Amino acid sequence: MTDQEFDYIVVGAGSAGCVLASRLSERPETRVLLLEAGPRDTSPWIHLPIGYGKTMWSDKVNWRFETDPDPNMNGRRIYWPRGKTLGGSSSINGLIYIRGQKEDYDHWKALGNAGWGYDDVLPYFIKSEGNQRGAIPLHGGDGPLKVSDIGAKHELIEAFIGGAEQVGVPRTDDFNGATQEGAGYFQLNTHNGLRCSTAKAYLTPAVKARPNLRIETEAFAAGLVLEGRRAVGVRYRQGGQMKTARAQAEVLLSAGAIQSPQLLQLSGIGPRALLEAHGVPVVLDLPGVGENLQDHLQIRLGFECTKPITTNDQLNSWFGQAKLGLEWLVHRTGALAIGINQGGCFMHALRNEDGSPATATPDIQFHVATLSADMAGGKVHPYSGFTMSVCQLRPEARGHIRIRSTDPFEPPEMQPNYLSTDMDRRTAVAGVKAARAIADAPAMRPYVKREVKPGSGVESDADLLEFCRNNGATIFHPSGTCRMGDDALAVVDARLRVRGIAGLRVIDCSAMPTLVSGNTNAPAVMMAEKAVDMIRADARSAAPVL
Structure with a gap:
């Protein structure tokens, strides 16, 4: 040759x-x-x-x-x-x-x-x-x-898991086990x-x-x-x-x-x-x-936290940054070793009129980050913040x-045609509602100072869908x-x-x-x-x- x-x-x-x-x-x-x-x-x-x-x-x-x-x-x-x-x-x-x-x-x-x-x-x-x-x-x-556990538990993620349990989603320690449904910590590459x-x-x-x-x-x-x-x-x-x-x-x-x-x-x-x-x-x-062409459309809900326990707080101070760096250098742990999302959830969001799940398997995935920013990878907000992102797992939309x-x-030319079917639109709205329900559960309520996005003024299904249209983004799939x-x-x-x-x-x-x-x-x-x-x-x- x-x-x-x-x-x-x-x-x-x-x-x-x-x-x-x-x-x-x-x-x-x-x-x-x-x-x-x-x-x-x-x-x-x-x-x-x-x-x-x-x-x-x-x-x-x-x-x-x-x-x-x-x-x-x-x-x-x-x-x-x-x-x-x-x-x-x-x-x-x-x-x-x-x-x-x-x-x-x-x-x-x-x-x-x-x-x-x-x-x-x-x-x-x-x-x-x-x-x-x-x-x-x-x-x-x-x-x-290589696949690794997130070592230390985080107070905010624990609250999220507790809130998910209170709305009927069981805790899990393995999203890749016998069943995917549940709330817990992700494993990372x-x-x-x-x-x-x-x-x-x-x-x-x-x-x-x-x-x-x-x-x-x-x-x-x-x-x-x-x-x-x-x-x-x-x-x-x-x-x-x-x-x-x-x-x-x-x-x-x-x-x-x-x-x-x-x-x-x-x-x-x-x-x-x-x-x-x-x-x-x-x-x-x-x-x-x-x-x-298919992709997961991510809808990001942003919250201000009542406690200074978020990654925002660490990144917004020289002391917090130094502490993060030292933790990584000495133990190879902490936010620098994790990235963005620590917790997650797979659940049924869309329901039939009788309250039963509309799909046989979970239709929504959550990514929960102990930080908040205007967009993925953006500069973190100056306040204590966290993000709950939801995406429909099996979109019907087809692009090209x-x-x-x-x-x-x-x-x-890249045309995803997000939210082009009735099922996709209803599932996106149901996902936002599911995130709000977990945020309002007793376990999480003490940590939520306010819902920044979409905000308390967005209530009707039509308004929630408009929020999804104006703010939805790819989750890179x-x-x-x-x-x-x-x-x-x-x-x-x-x-x-x-x-x-x-x-x-x-x-x-x-x-x-x-x-x-x-x-x-x-x-x-x-x-x-x-x-x-x-x-x-x-x-x-x-x-x-x-």
């Missing part, structure tokens, strides 16, 4: 891409190229959990996308941060380790995706997981992706007080030193190299020059739910009308590419990703734009192979047929772990018999 010839090319060193490159290169005879558009993950703000507030707005390690104006959100553009560095979004996210519900994966299987039921995917969650609690039922203890991104977990110094693995950063993928209907390479820009790398086996797209469909469309794989409108030669009319031109460096399935709008099959194109797979959250009920990083890692086994099995079955 030449220096630009490999067995596998992985496009995107994010939550899935780092896993693929690491696992595939375990076999010395397999040559792997990993392309990442961003820089290496050397920024200290990536590795310090509280650095989330910095990376959220850094154009060096963050794509800083914005959606198109969303008519359902009163024409607002919604800020969409996405990771642009080794580790991708796992290097800038909120660190929360959630797998989703058992029923999510059984639903994938029921949609025609053999091998993606819960019993099929659980071994890959366990394989990837290095949980602080060890190898206990449903969990892995020695996997590369941290280890010894530092972030454990997939770059940190899977691209260890030993892995990086493998002679059969090449990692190219600041290498912006511009399109696929196709020979007929077979992917044979990738064109990318690096150092101001366009380069081409060729893959003898497969090209693996792990560029995420925005850029994986964009690359397919730029390469002539996508809806014929869209491609022809932009003068892209049609290689394959695949109408589902870029469609089926579509190229605007043939320029690979122009961000595509875009998915589904290259969904797996066996129907006309599916982009990949159950083995994540692009339908109609040989030598090409999509392995990231865009391949999810439906959004999982929770944070998406752990499922992306699981999908990549499973994909490696499928890639190897398919390679064996395709090998000539001698």
Whole structure:
């Protein structure tokens, strides 16, 4: 092979891409190229959990996308941060380790995706997981992706959990256990007080030193190299020059739910009308590419606390900052080691007329932060504050990703269509009401000085919905734009192979047929772990018999 010839090319060193490159290169005879558009993950703000507030707005390690104006959100553009560095979004996210519900994966299987039921995917969650609690039922203890408990209990989170119990939500110590429902502390992708991104977990110094693995950063993928209907390479820009790398086996797209469909469309794989409108030669009319976009819409409620026990209080004084720093330096604990959200809750918010849950499984997730700011990653307020954020776990809304031109460096059209269905609107309002009910429960009431947002003047369902339209934001989980399935709008099959194109797979959250009920990083890692086994099995079955 030449220096630009490999067995596998992985496009995107994010939550899935780092896993693929690491696992595939375990076999010395397999040559792997990993392309990442961003820089290496050397920024200290990536590795310090509280650095989330910095990376959220850094154009060096963050794509800083914005959606198109969303008519359902009163024409607002919604800020969409996405990771642009080794580790991708796992290097800038909120660190929360959630797998989703058992029923999510059984639903994938029921949609025609053999091998993606819960019993099929659980071994890959366990394989990837290095949980602080060890190898206990449903969990892995020695996997590369470290998962840690939040050590010290926080008075405010304890009050939240107590308030949730008082409105009928049981306490739990494991959102990834036998059942998801409950209120408690999140487990985080941290280890010894530092972030454990997939770059940190899977691209260890030993892995990086493998002679059969090449990692190219600041290498912006511009399109696929196709020979007929077979992917044979990738064109990318690096150092101001366009380069081409060729893959003898497969090209693996792990560029995420925005850029994986964009690359397919730029390469002539996508809806014929869209491609022809932009003068892209049609290689394959695949109408589902870029469609089926799903995301969790986050509604943030802000409160002023009666006690100076919040992270706001610590960050707003030199003494508090010094104490935080010392706690992290000496014990690797405290707010610097946690990031933003400590507590959470999965519950039924939307109810039928008789008061019974409207859905079979929890439909709302809470993220509870012991700080408050005007937006995620923003400057904290000058008062003692905390935030309760709610999101609908399984939105019905479907949006799209579509190229605007043939320029690979122009961000595509991003239209999430938040709150475009009656179910989504009713669930958002129910979620806000559920948060208010917990805040007004006896356990929490002593800590609530006032509700800052939406505020006491917002009471009717119509006013609450308007608050959601004017203030809702992404919780960073875009998915589904290259969904797996066996129907006309599916982009990949159950083995994540692009339908109609040989030598090409999509392995990231865009391949999810439906959004999982929770944070998406752990499922992306699981999908990549499973994909490696499928890639190897398919390679064996395709090998000539001698």
